[in-house]
Amino acid sequence: MIENEQLKERYYQALLERDAQFDGIFFAAIKSTGIFCHATCRARKPKFENCDFYERAEEALLAGYRPCKICQPLSYPxxxxxxxxxxxxxxxxxxxxxxxxxxxxxxxxxxxxxxxxxxxxxxxxxxxxxxxxxxxxxxxxIKDGQTVIDQQLAMGYQSSSGFNDAFSRIMGNPVKKTTIKVLTAAFIATPIGRMLALADEEYLYLLEFENRRGLEREIERLRSRLNARIIHGTNTLLQQLEKELAAYFSGTFAGFTVPLYLSGSAFQQAVWKLLQKIPLGETATYKDLALKLGDSNKVRAVGNANGANQIAILIPCHRVIASDGSLGGYGGGKERKKYLLELEKKIKKT
Structure with missing residues (x-):
């Protein structure tokens, strides 16, 4: 979502004037109707405070908006x-x-x-x-259900019938167990896209870019494993995470201190521990990690464990590259991987 106020005002003026030069440049999302449009939409114009602006359609979709039926913004041109x-x-x-x-x-x-x-x-x-x-x-x-859920939790409900889980219809119900863990979901804006974080007051359980492939499955597995219910909001740990990420992206990074909950096989956890030992501003290859684990034939297994990491950036799987020096894969996309590596080189020099 575009945060620059001057740019937002410029785009809003283009929306009011139906300026065709801006079709395909931005998408205007209307909070009151839940739709997003391009600049020349014929629909009644919303108030400025009811508009969000996005550079990419996928961002508007991930924010819960649907394409306008009048202007069909995704078909342009x-x-x-x-x-x-x-x-x-x-x-x-x-x-x-x-x-x-x-x-x-x-x-x-x-x-x-x-x-x-x-x-x-x-x-x-x-x-x-x-x-x-x-x-x-x-x-x-999740966002729309925040008020009701907060009220129900404040009244002391602890069972699955005690409050509404906003992910249930989308991602399925977790396994029935006696104890239910409540995880708080927060969205954190970064220069390379919004991230979804899941945490309680003790641990961070997940941090991923919201458009990462397979994110639904990750959340499903986490919910099922922990019998977790997810609510929208914030807590002390998430506030700490947001501050540390802001410092990281601004180049004033002093290290992450947020406690992490790591759930995986013994091999996966061994790989994740090695990832955390790769110094900031440096890289390692999949083969390097396999050798440190004592078996050069486990390069592919290391790659799979790398891909199974659910806590981006803090467990720096982006620091692992291919043996030929190329970037290799990354769940958040190669452009983000390149950005993170270049950012960390700059931080290291300061």
Whole structure:
């Protein structure tokens, strides 16, 4: 989301004037209606305080907004092929749905063709779109449910029937157990995208970029393992995390002190401990880590453990590169990985 006040005012003026020069430059999300539009939308103009502005459509989707039916912001500057229009309509009819191959067949669509057309029009894959829409609803539900949940918790409810879990319809119900753990969800803005953090007063359980692939599955596994309920808000630990991340990205980093909850196999935890020992501003290869674990044949296993890390940045899996010196993979995307490594080199020099 765009935070610069001058830029927001400029974009709002473009929205009022329906300035075509700004179509595709920004997306205006309207809090009162839950939709997002491009600059030339014919709909009634909202008040400035009711607008959020995004540079990318995926950000608006992840924030819980849906595309405006009047201006169809995601089709700019293209016309929507009928197959793509059908997919969008079907997603909106049931945005919580997870798509499978047979769902395309039921619509009479060839999945490969539909996916290719979708990518050409929207500059994002259909899976990205459907997932962003689904996750956006989940994130929005958490926020919308904050007041009710806080009241119920304040009244002392401790059972699963005592308060509403906003993720339940999107990500499924956790396993029934006697003890229920309450985790607080917070969104933290960074220069390279918003992050989702889950924590209680003792530990940080998850920190990921909100558009990371597989985030739903990570949350599902965490909820099931801990029998956790998720509410939106903040706590002392999350406030500490936000301050430390702000220092990190501003270059005044003095080290992370937030306690982490690590849940994984013995091998995964061994890899994560090694990751935390890689000095800031330096890198290691997957082979380096495998050798330190005593088996050079476990390069792939190290890579898998690296990918299973649920606490980005604090457990610095971005510091692991390929043996040929290339960046290698990263759950948050290679551009973010490059940014983090360059940032840490600068911090090291100061």
């Amino acid at each position: 293209h016309q929507l092929p009928e197959e793509v229009r059908m997919l969008i309509t079907t997603v909106e009819a049931n945005p919580e749905k997870r798509w499978r191959e047979e769902d395309f067949k039921r619509l009479g669509l060839h999945s490969a063709t539909a996916r290719r057309q979708f990518k050409e029009v929207y500059d994002m894959t259909f899976v990205q779109y459907a997932r962003a829409r689904r996750m956006g609803l989940a994130f929005k539900n």
